[in-house]
Amino acid sequence: MKLPIDKFKDLRTPFYCYDLSLLRSTLKVINDEIEGYPFVVHYALKANANPVILNEIVKTGIGADLVSGNEIMAAVEAGFNPTRMAYAGVGKTDWEIEAGIDNDIYCFNVESLPEMEVINEIAARKGKTAGVAIRVNPNIDAHTHRYITTGTTDNKFGIDIPVLDEVVEKAVSLSNIHLRGLHFHIGSQITTLEPFRLLCEKINELVEHFEKMGVNFEMIDVGGGLGVDYGNPEENPIAPFHEFFNVFKQGLKLRERQKVHFELGRSIVAQCGALISRVVFVKENSIKKFVILDAGMTDLIRPALYSAHHKIVNLTSQEQEQDTYDVVGPICESSDVFSNDEKLPITHRGDLIAVLTAGAYGESMASRYNMRDLPGCHFC
């Protein structure tokens, strides 16, 4: 992504810098890949709900993938079309379900029987019918961090295959539920295509199974999860969408008029954002050198939460030689570390540091812990 360092000098740090032209190229690649196929892409707002970013995404006709009532409101506000909104989550409260129904969203991705009954009740009370997809837990290991694995039986998401018949029958029987299809989302930051291939096989089996029971689905939602290259963002600024969509073009046996929905978050916005920070101090103890930034886990929690590693660059050092540093934040938590043993050009107080690939699950997960200000944002 572009990093206009000259413009950064006078800005208050830390802040997120977003490269909107990279975002636009990414969106164009996606729309080119799906053209001519019965594919609908939703953007997962939880990755980054910055209004400027939403505005760029809305313009391309992409839909929204939502996980809370406030996200429904933000998507409506940003101008997403409700016929392209899907709402997932294991704990939808009554007001959130009402928000979905009042806004006539395309689909609730239902994660349990009690939830489906409540959606039916609320829809009935409003004299409406709610579109529903059943979120299936396909028990596929996405081979990613355990906190971002969502499609195995030991986690809270979706409905297990052994009880799926019962739930599908229930959905068909409820008068204010319109069953649209099945939904899957097996995890995030998935960097091999194999889990998606396995997912296609599982989907084909299930579609055939339910067809035999007389249930036909208008759509299959395969979720998101496509990973990005955190190690080499400069070489791979755009996720491998061609290969990703090909898995589904080749792997899914679609029925007539059946659509495939995708819910991509990270792969759309991760590479277009960097967290820009200033070195407050460089500190040495008997065994280590620390670069202490004015950005911390309150601005970007992924390293602390998922042991994620982001590429770090010193934007302003003129030094030719490198040294090894632990790059840390100022927060009173030992997990507030961006990277251990990071090789950087010799670094000084006042240097500007960029933490790359921070456009997804960065700003959206920022907190005010330690009563810190939220990070700013600038666009380029």
Ligand SMILES: *Cc1c(COP(=O)(O)O)cnc(C)c1O
């Ligand atoms: C978070 C989430 C997504 C997006 O996942 P990415 O890994 O960011 O693509 C899609 N669908 C659901 C249901 C989600 O919870």
